[in-house]
Amino acid sequence: MSISRRVFVKSGGVALFSLGMDPLFLARAALGSYKPLPPVAACCRPVLVCLFQRGAVDGLNMIVPHGDPLYYRERPRIAVPQSDVVDLDGYFGLHPRLAALKPLWDSKRLAAIHAIGSPDATRSHFDAQDYMESGTPGVKATPDGWLNRYCQHDREHQDTPFRAVAFGPELPRILAGTAPSLAIADLQAFGLRAPQAAARDRLTRAFEELYAGSATGLLSASSQEAFEAVQTLKRVDPTQYQPANGADYPRGKLGKAMLEIAQLIKANVGLQVAFADVTGWDTHVNQGATEGQLAARLAELGQTLTAFAQDLGEKLDDVVVLTMSEFGRTVRENGNSGTDHGHATAMLLLGGPVNGGRVLGAWPGLDPASRFEGRDVAVTTDFRDLFAEVLARHLGARDLSAIFPGFTPDPARFPGAIRG
Amino acid sequence: MKTRVVRFLTIVVAWPPAVGAQHAAPSTPRDSALHALNRLAYGPRPGEIERVAAGGVLRWIDAQLAPDKIDDETVAKRAREFDVLKYDRGDLARLYAEVQRARQQRKRMGDTAADKPDDSPIAMRGRRFAAQVQQLAVVRAALSERQLYEVMVDFWTNHFNVYFAKGADRFLTPDYIEHTIRPHAMGRFEDLLIATAKSPAMLFYLDNWQSIAPGAFPRSPLSALRREDQEVRRAPKGINENYARELLELHTLGVDGGYSQHDVIDVARIFTGWSIRRPQQGADFEFHDWAHDTGDKQVLGIEFERGHGMDEAIRLLKLLADHPATMHHVSRKLCQRFVNDDPPDGCVDDAVAAWQRSHGDIRDVLRAIFHGPDFWAAANIRAKVKTPLEFVVSAARAVDAEPDTTPRLAQVVARLGEPLYLHVAPDGYPEREDAWVNSGAVLDRMNAAVALAAGRLPGAVATLDSVAPVTANPVQLIAGIDGGILGGTMSENTKRVIAEQVSDITDPVQARALAVGLAIGGPEFQRQ
Numbered sequence: 001m002s003i004s005r006r007v008f009v010k011s012g013g014v015a016l017f018s019l020g021m022d023p024l025f026l027a028r029a030a031l032g033s034y035k036p037l038p039p040v041a042a043c044c045r046p047v048l049v050c051l052f053q054r055g056a057v058d059g060l061n062m063i064v065p066h067g068d069p070l071y072y073r074e075r076p077r078i079a080v081p082q083s084d085v086v087d088l089d090g091y092f093g094l095h096p097r098l099a100a101l102k103p104l105w106d107s108k109r110l111a112a113i114h115a116i117g118s119p120d121a122t123r124s125h126f127d128a129q130d131y132m133e134s135g136t137p138g139v140k141a142t143p144d145g146w147l148n149r150y151c152q153h154d155r156e157h158q159d160t161p162f163r164a165v166a167f168g169p170e171l172p173r174i175l176a177g178t179a180p181s182l183a184i185a186d187l188q189a190f191g192l193r194a195p196q197a198a199a200r201d202r203l204t205r206a207f208e209e210l211y212a213g214s215a216t217g218l219l220s221a222s223s224q225e226a227f228e229a230v231q232t233l234k235r236v237d238p239t240q241y242q243p244a245n246g247a248d249y250p251r252g253k254l255g256k257a258m259l260e261i262a263q264l265i266k267a268n269v270g271l272q273v274a275f276a277d278v279t280g281w282d283t284h285v286n287q288g289a290t291e292g293q294l295a296a297r298l299a300e301l302g303q304t305l306t307a308f309a310q311d312l313g314e315k316l317d318d319v320v321v322l323t324m325s326e327f328g329r330t331v332r333e334n335g336n337s338g339t340d341h342g343h344a345t346a347m348l349l350l351g352g353p354v355n356g357g358r359v360l361g362a363w364p365g366l367d368p369a370s371r372f373e374g375r376d377v378a379v380t381t382d383f384r385d386l387f388a389e390v391l392a393r394h395l396g397a398r399d400l401s402a403i404f405p406g407f408t409p410d411p412a413r414f415p416g417a418i419r420g
Numbered sequence: 421m422k423t424r425v426v427r428f429l430t431i432v433v434a435w436p437p438a439v440g441a442q443h444a445a446p447s448t449p450r451d452s453a454l455h456a457l458n459r460l461a462y463g464p465r466p467g468e469i470e471r472v473a474a475g476g477v478l479r480w481i482d483a484q485l486a487p488d489k490i491d492d493e494t495v496a497k498r499a500r501e502f503d504v505l506k507y508d509r510g511d512l513a514r515l516y517a518e519v520q521r522a523r524q525q526r527k528r529m530g531d532t533a534a535d536k537p538d539d540s541p542i543a544m545r546g547r548r549f550a551a552q553v554q555q556l557a558v559v560r561a562a563l564s565e566r567q568l569y570e571v572m573v574d575f576w577t578n579h580f581n582v583y584f585a586k587g588a589d590r591f592l593t594p595d596y597i598e599h600t601i602r603p604h605a606m607g608r609f610e611d612l613l614i615a616t617a618k619s620p621a622m623l624f625y626l627d628n629w630q631s632i633a634p635g636a637f638p639r640s641p642l643s644a645l646r647r648e649d650q651e652v653r654r655a656p657k658g659i660n661e662n663y664a665r666e667l668l669e670l671h672t673l674g675v676d677g678g679y680s681q682h683d684v685i686d687v688a689r690i691f692t693g694w695s696i697r698r699p700q701q702g703a704d705f706e707f708h709d710w711a712h713d714t715g716d717k718q719v720l721g722i723e724f725e726r727g728h729g730m731d732e733a734i735r736l737l738k739l740l741a742d743h744p745a746t747m748h749h750v751s752r753k754l755c756q757r758f759v760n761d762d763p764p765d766g767c768v769d770d771a772v773a774a775w776q777r778s779h780g781d782i783r784d785v786l787r788a789i790f791h792g793p794d795f796w797a798a799a800n801i802r803a804k805v806k807t808p809l810e811f812v813v814s815a816a817r818a819v820d821a822e823p824d825t826t827p828r829l830a831q832v833v834a835r836l837g838e839p840l841y842l843h844v845a846p847d848g849y850p851e852r853e854d855a856w857v858n859s860g861a862v863l864d865r866m867n868a869a870v871a872l873a874a875g876r877l878p879g880a881v882a883t884l885d886s887v888a889p890v891t892a893n894p895v896q897l898i899a900g901i902d903g904g905i906l907g908g909t910m911s912e913n914t915k916r917v918i919a920e921q922v923s924d925i926t927d928p929v930q931a932r933a934l935a936v937g938l939a940i941g942g943p944e945f946q947r948q
Binding site for chain 1: 630659660854857863864911941943
């Protein structure tokens with residue numbers, strides 16, 4: 001017989017044989033019920049969902065400059081043929097495997113921004129991801145991530161453990177820092193596992209006391225956040241969730257993460273900042289054009305975003321999804337029908353508040369003379385200008401220079417991603 | 421540097437039992453033994469703290485530094501139970517090709533289930549082998565007497581990371597671990613570096629096998645024909661910088677090692693032609709003279725004259741292995757692994773000095789770290805949080821579990837965030853606690869601890885009798901667990917909570933299992 005069953009028999013017996021309850025167990029039960037549940041957060045709070053495409057997505061094959069013959073000249077094997085591109089504005093178009101997103105573009109809830117990236121020239125995935133997450137290009141010593149710094153400086157939302165959530169087994173750099181944030185690998189399995197509710201509650205309380213009394217440092221803060229979240233989730237019951245409006249999330253980690261984000265948004269548990277990431281963009285070899293490796297990743301991304309928008313329905317009016325990737329890829333294809341590490345890339349914005357239906361950012365062109373170091377798309381928008389705009393105009397952040405130290409965000413440079 | 425050597429001598433002379441008072445936090449030989457077992461090994465097994473303390477901690481460390489002299493027949497016998505070791509990379513490549521063909525076949529037949537998990541016997545065998553490779557790492561870590569050696573295998577596996585699920589690496593990775601990493605894990609860094617550079621797994625993972633001088637074309641008409649036959653569009657057409665960049669940034673100099681984009685390109689040019697033969701049939705290393713860039717190159721200001729073919733890269737690897745930036749970068753990582761997430765400068769200096777003296781003999785570098793004052797400093801005792809692998813293996817060792825070939829424990833390691841050999845990016849799994857400690861992970865560790873102690877992990881059965889005898893006396897029970905699992909470091913709070921939890925459980929066997937689960941899932945056991 002397992003412990004939990006044994007514990008269940010013991011504590012499950014409480015209701016039947018209440019007279020036999022020992023004083024210690026009574027004291028524990030009292031302690032357990034004493035702690036007030038966190039209040040239900042107000043509805044309609046703006047939500048930001050950040051989606052990191054790790055590995056450096058090829059912006060040129062995601063948002064294709066099909067109006068530029070140079071694009072086709074530089075990529076004889078991997079360019080998306082003009083006939084396949086889903087045209088957006090006569091010059092740029094969506095990769096055909098993102099076609100599901102076109103209706104969102106047409107209803108002005110999807111925008112793209114091109115030639116965006118870091119002022120730092122690094123072509124190292126690790127450094128570039130680190131900079132994009134810390135929000136301090138060129139400075140490695142920054143201890144926390146910019147999403148966490150936003151949470152530190154805007155404390156009025158800190159009434160719920162679900163304010164900032166990363167979907168995945170590890171807390172990403174972008175959310176590292178002193179403000180509380182959660183990492184959830186699987187919403188349904190979040191918490192202590194035991195077959196019966198009573199045993200689960202008892203184990204939860206035991207570990208809560210262990211960590212409250214003996215843990216130090218990061219272990220202490222993380223466990224505290226965990227137990228608060230367990231309590232809230234008990235109310236939400238994620239096992240019963242059904243996506244709305246026929247939304248069909250693709251199988252796989254990304255679809256699952258976005259489904260769980262939608263679920264938390266709809267449950268009104270106070271989610272304000274969510275983060276998920278998706279790998280597989282480092283297409284050095286056999287990247288493909290209309291079909292192939294990159295096409296498969298884009299199809300998953302497009303279907304996921306479409307399902308997410310459908311599932312949220314009117315709730316999408318309060319939500320902005322922002323995709324990001326550490327850098328772009330070389331304009332010219334390499335010797336292996338792939339692309340090597342480049343500089344600027346493209347990002348997507350989806351949601352009701354988005355100034356949709358347009359490709360934002362100044363386009364530097366593909367002409368070798370205007371390329372970065374003669375080979376890559378040049379950066380015309382510092383990623384911090386976009387991130388700052390989203391924080392300010394969507395979430396209402398006030399102290400932008402504290403969130404991006406060493407940088408002076410200027411509304412005049414905002415790319416115009418959020419409707420005024 | 422001089423003062424540190426003097427201090428070091430003081431310690432050797434005065435210790436044990438009374439370690440040099442100014443640095444030494446471990447106040448008793450037992451404390452020292454626990455610290456050494458936590459860092460050089462995957463934690464103590466029942467009774468091991470006492471054994472190491474009685475025999476002398478320094479003597480145990482010296483023994484660990486000479487793994488070849490440690491009898492390890494038990495784990496060798498267990499390893500032979502893993503079928504996958506009986507297959508070489510050619511066999512595994514054929515198995516992989518067969519699975520692929522079957523899948524293509526199903527797709528052509530319009531099988532709508534083609535993207536669902538493939539449950540054919542051959543596909544199941546492929547999955548079982550993959551799981552065995554991961555489980556074997558856990559079994560060796562848990563049961564080997566050569567503990568430090570297994571720790572170093574894990575260290576280098578991450579330092580020279582490859583990704584098990586990338587194409588040919590599905591069948592090249594097992595061979596990479598057995599024949600590239602393991603033979604060199606406690607040898608000379610230079611040998612290890614050259615071995616990884618030549619390994620088919622690395623050549624495939626970082627794409628170098630396809631990197632050729634621009635415009636180069638195979639001279640042999642036969643191979644050219646074959647290439648034409650296959651698919652001309654897929655033939656490599658130029659250099660690929662991927663390996664070159666990671667070689668400098670991660671394997672050797674470090675990202676601040678003072679190289680430029682120009683250096684990266686010329687390193688890539690030097691490595692053109694380093695390729696593999698018939699990747700789909702097992703892939704041996706092969707140098708393709710025709711693909712090699714025949715121009716002069718310059719790396720870090722040093723000229724690499726044209727015309728030396730494959731020797732150019734060998735010369736480069738030797739130069740990199742012996743470069744001060746490499747010594748510093750790798751030493752720093754070792755100090756981070758063994759001493760503190762933020763490695764003390766003194767530790768790094770000691771390691772670099774030993775590296776210089778020994779020309780990169782890994783054992784000498786490690787010896788310098790373990791004998792240095794930082795390793796024993798109070799601030800560094802229990803200063804590190806265990807990685808998922810360290811947590812699971814140390815838990816299995818604490819309860820004397822003997823994991824078998826079923827992948828149960830490897831699955832737990834994966835659920836905690838560290839699926840073995842499956843870190844996509846070339847930087848390997850992180851060493852720092854902030855990568856592993858978060859609310860979800862902490863709960864998962866508690867769950868794993870309770871399951872292990874309750875015997876709910878078939879294939880890794882806990883032997884709790886070797887931790888603490890069954891007793892109705894909670895004070896005795898807790899003292900036994902404290903001594904057996906935590907080396908006497910259990911906090912008063914933990915003792916109180918466990919006592920409270922077991923107080924209403926009448927069956928002492930169940931009480932013991934719950935108490936052990938709480939101790940292993942509790943905060944003290946997460947540290948090392």
